Amino acid sequence: MALTAMTGSWLAPHDPLEQDLLNSFLPPFWVAGADPAFLLGTDNLGRDVLSRLIYGTRVALMVAVIAATLTGMLGTTVGLLAGFFGGWVDTLVSRMVDIWMAFPAVLLSIVLVAVIGAGLHAVIIAIIVIDWTRFCRVVRAETMVQCQQDYVASAVTIGLSRRRRLFVEILPNILPLLISLLTLEMGIAVVVEAILSYVGLSVASDAATWGGLIQEGRLYVNQAPWLMVFPIACIIVAVLGFNALGDGLRSAFDPVLRR
Amino acid sequence: MLEVTGLELALPDLSAKRGFARAPLVSILRNLSFCVNQGESVGVVGQSGSGKTSLGRTLMRLNEPTSGRIVFDGVDISHLQEAELRPLRRRFQMIFQDPQSSLNPRRRIGQSIIQPLMAYGMLTNPQQGWQRSEELLERVGLEPMLSRRYPHELSGGQRQRVGIARAISLEPEFVVADEIVSGLDVSSQAQILRLLRRLQSELGLTLVFISHDLSVVRAVCDRVIVMSHGEIVESGSCAEVFSHANHWYTRELISAIPLPDVDEKWLNDIDAQDNKVG
Amino acid sequence: MTPLLNIRNLHVKIREGAASVPILRGVSLSLAPGEVLGLVGESSAGKTMIGKATLGILPPQAVITDGEIFFDGENITHISVKARRRLLGTDIAMIPQDPMTSLNPVFRIGPQIADVLRLHLGFRAKEANQRVLELLDDVHINQPERVVKLYPHELSGGMRQRVLIAIAFACRPRLIIADEPTTALDVTVQRQVLRLIKELQSALGTAILFVTHDLGVVAKICNRVGVIHAGRILELSSAQNLFKAPAHPYTQALMAATPRYDRPNNALHPVPEALVKHLWDDVRRYDRGDFAKDKSHA
Numbered sequence: 001m002a003l004t005a006m007t008g009s010w011l012a013p014h015d016p017l018e019q020d021l022l023n024s025f026l027p028p029f030w031v032a033g034a035d036p037a038f039l040l041g042t043d044n045l046g047r048d049v050l051s052r053l054i055y056g057t058r059v060a061l062m063v064a065v066i067a068a069t070l071t072g073m074l075g076t077t078v079g080l081l082a083g084f085f086g087g088w089v090d091t092l093v094s095r096m097v098d099i100w101m102a103f104p105a106v107l108l109s110i111v112l113v114a115v116i117g118a119g120l121h122a123v124i125i126a127i128i129v130i131d132w133t134r135f136c137r138v139v140r141a142e143t144m145v146q147c148q149q150d151y152v153a154s155a156v157t158i159g160l161s162r163r164r165r166l167f168v169e170i171l172p173n174i175l176p177l178l179i180s181l182l183t184l185e186m187g188i189a190v191v192v193e194a195i196l197s198y199v200g201l202s203v204a205s206d207a208a209t210w211g212g213l214i215q216e217g218r219l220y221v222n223q224a225p226w227l228m229v230f231p232i233a234c235i236i237v238a239v240l241g242f243n244a245l246g247d248g249l250r251s252a253f254d255p256v257l258r259r
Numbered sequence: 260m261l262e263v264t265g266l267e268l269a270l271p272d273l274s275a276k277r278g279f280a281r282a283p284l285v286s287i288l289r290n291l292s293f294c295v296n297q298g299e300s301v302g303v304v305g306q307s308g309s310g311k312t313s314l315g316r317t318l319m320r321l322n323e324p325t326s327g328r329i330v331f332d333g334v335d336i337s338h339l340q341e342a343e344l345r346p347l348r349r350r351f352q353m354i355f356q357d358p359q360s361s362l363n364p365r366r367r368i369g370q371s372i373i374q375p376l377m378a379y380g381m382l383t384n385p386q387q388g389w390q391r392s393e394e395l396l397e398r399v400g401l402e403p404m405l406s407r408r409y410p411h412e413l414s415g416g417q418r419q420r421v422g423i424a425r426a427i428s429l430e431p432e433f434v435v436a437d438e439i440v441s442g443l444d445v446s447s448q449a450q451i452l453r454l455l456r457r458l459q460s461e462l463g464l465t466l467v468f469i470s471h472d473l474s475v476v477r478a479v480c481d482r483v484i485v486m487s488h489g490e491i492v493e494s495g496s497c498a499e500v501f502s503h504a505n506h507w508y509t510r511e512l513i514s515a516i517p518l519p520d521v522d523e524k525w526l527n528d529i530d531a532q533d534n535k536v537g
Numbered sequence: 538m539t540p541l542l543n544i545r546n547l548h549v550k551i552r553e554g555a556a557s558v559p560i561l562r563g564v565s566l567s568l569a570p571g572e573v574l575g576l577v578g579e580s581s582a583g584k585t586m587i588g589k590a591t592l593g594i595l596p597p598q599a600v601i602t603d604g605e606i607f608f609d610g611e612n613i614t615h616i617s618v619k620a621r622r623r624l625l626g627t628d629i630a631m632i633p634q635d636p637m638t639s640l641n642p643v644f645r646i647g648p649q650i651a652d653v654l655r656l657h658l659g660f661r662a663k664e665a666n667q668r669v670l671e672l673l674d675d676v677h678i679n680q681p682e683r684v685v686k687l688y689p690h691e692l693s694g695g696m697r698q699r700v701l702i703a704i705a706f707a708c709r710p711r712l713i714i715a716d717e718p719t720t721a722l723d724v725t726v727q728r729q730v731l732r733l734i735k736e737l738q739s740a741l742g743t744a745i746l747f748v749t750h751d752l753g754v755v756a757k758i759c760n761r762v763g764v765i766h767a768g769r770i771l772e773l774s775s776a777q778n779l780f781k782a783p784a785h786p787y788t789q790a791l792m793a794a795t796p797r798y799d800r801p802n803n804a805l806h807p808v809p810e811a812l813v814k815h816l817w818d819d820v821r822r823y824d825r826g827d828f829a830k831d832k833s834h835a
Binding site: 448513 | 579580694723724725727728731732735750751752753754755756757758776777780781790791792794795796797798799801804805806807808
């Protein structure tokens with residue numbers, strides 16, 4: 001996916017924005033009546049589906065990585081602090097998370113985008129604002145579990161400061177969980193981006209995004225089903241890919257799993 | 260070396276928390292007073308809920324006492340803050356019960372062992388660190404090459420010995436051992452106990468040995484303190500307590516231990532009233 | 538007289554990844570009706586596996602590769618799930634090790650005991666509830682009417698274990714596998730529970746296969762004792778003989794490693810590495826007579 005996103009401009013056989021009304025609604029290459037120049041067919045305006053998908057990859061990947069990372073950073077920091085310090089910090093954070101999660105996510109994101117204005121940055125901010133609670137809750141719980149472990153008490157007996165205990169002892173043990181959450185979040189980010197661009201709240205409507213493609217394809221689903229099928233397939237592959245990445249990273253970096 | 264007077268500890272009982280009110284405090288340790296002389300090994304025995312583990316942790320200042328005093332070598336450590344405690348901490352160390360959780364699972368053994376040394380800035384370079392860790396491993400009877408492994412690659416007995424190596428790395432004067440042989444096979448247990456005795460004489464350690472197993476305490480300690488429900492029920496030299504216990508609880512505890520001798524009367528030798536529970 | 542339980546040359550292996558690790562390497566023992574046989578050994582010696590194999594509840598990676606288990610003359614080594622269900626609970630029952638996790642935390646005590654009665658003996662609700670009260674009385678729990686309404690976490694460890702004993706004895710089985718039933722208990726509670734088990738056992742004539750790592754417990758409650766290590770039974774004799782004069786070097790080593798509060802001057806000797814190694818390489822089962830003849834292992 002990363003490769004495709006980076007080399008998109010060379011890879012794509014056509015300019016995704018180029019419209020060619022003469023060649024509209026061409027089916028994908030394995031169906032009769034197709035034009036091999038347009039491998040996956042074209043849409044209603046004659047734009048090449050394959051090229052648009054490839055450019056869409058770029059958007060999806062950017063959103064996934066940036067949004068997931070920032071969400072993770074925010075959620076983890078708050079979760080760690082809440083779990084480690086407990087007391088009023090924890091109560092405050094927990095109540096905040098509860099209230100936050102009570103807002104319907106989709107509505108919140110729509111409102112946000114309406115306020116900030118459409119565009120990729122809006123999508124990313126929307127994801128961060130909504131999903132940091134996911135990280136926070138899980139990291140808080142895991143931190144609390146780790147705090148109970150004797151190796152933390154052991155660190156106290158040799159006089160390690162609280163900051164060192166948190167970052168040097170506990171954090172590495174939270175890492176595997178974080179990796180899983182991050183890759184999960186990347187998958188979610190892709191889907192959220194698709195939803196938002198489906199609703200037209202993401203980037204400009206003729207730029208290529210998977211969600212936008214689905215939205216356009218919806219109108220022609222009877223004539224040209226491939227217009228919807230391919231972008232959906234891309235999303236599925238992307239999410240599965242992120243999950244596999246997460247599993248792989250955990251196996252590679254976690255000494256406990258590595259036997 | 261250690262003098263405890265009127266020690267009390269009360270902790271919030273989270274299971275009894277109702278609504279938004281504060282959790283009620285439950286008394287864990289009540290008015291404990293005892294001393295430990297230099298070079299002695301004192302056993303603390305009790306069944307579950309007796310407060311013996313809490314006592315160990317409080318002595319290590321992992322908990323702050325609610326009232327009473329703990330005086331370590333003349334210094335009152337009962338309510339010192341972390342910063343003031345830090346220089347003293349290297350003189351009293353703890354060996355923890357669960358070899359599974361007392362070592363950071365994502366650190367190599369060698370790193371865990373020298374962590375105390377590093378915390379006190381006693382190592383100048385990483386090379387020296389690995390060297391020290393190998394020396395300490397040998398001291399506790401383990402192969403030096405284990406220092407590159409992770410805790411989950413070792414057996415329970417080996418992990419426990421790593422815990423001991425770590426505890427003695429700073430050459431403390433006073434060590435609290437909290438149920439360190441509880442999860443181990445009788446053979447590993449024998450190895451650890453022998454090691455402990457040897458180290459105690461080599462390093463001149465003062466030892467507080469917490470255990471629920473009276474037979475183990477008898478094998479390791481000079482004196483014993485018997486606890487029940489947060490209070491000291493009896494204390495004295497092992498020889499005395501085991502042959503002529505004063506308190507009925509101590510007697511009951513000792514007679515409940517099944518010795519490896521066939522004895523048909525042992526099962527029936529209980530007061531009738533003990534038999535109904537509920 | 539046919540032994541109630543007869544295990545012949547049992548071999549069990551566990552699949553770990555690509556390899557197959559032997560856990561039991563030719564275990565043979567027999568249990569007469571009403572007898573209490575102790576199986577003592579260190580952890581991972583295989584003693585729990587023997588009980589599980591008899592009950593048919595070996596973990597999925599474990600397989601019986603050879604040998605047979607006979608219950609009252611019937612070969613139960615590889616019987617069908619249906620047939621086994623008929624046996625378990627009614628003829629063979631288990632007292633599990635950990636009272637904390639063996640009871641379902643979301644159900645009250647009463648229904649958990651009643652379940653067994655309804656399932657195996659076909660009791661109806663009202664009869665079952667009545668019987669539950671009687672069973673709780675058998676295990677000497679005060680105010681059974683109050684206890685049946687409690688959840689497991691509201692009971693002490695000792696009481697939970699008594700409930701498990703009540704469940705085990707509920708259908709009056711002929712054989713009970715007791716898997717370290719007192720290991721998790723305080724020593725004073727252990728004594729009461731052991732006494733209870735003995736009381737019920739002699740009143741009902743139940744045979745018990747008592748698995749434990751504690752030599753002391755075995756000495757107090759068992760008629761015969763088998764010492765197991767490295768997947769084999771090293772010594773099997775009456776409790777009297779075993780403790781008076783243990784024949785096998787491993788048994789002697791175990792006793793030398795066990796601390797005794799009445800013999801404080803005994804040095805504790807861990808089992809010698811060489812002996813352990815030897816046991817894994819080659820072992821013959823030692824009866825008292827065997828050892829007397831075979832001096833090379835002295």
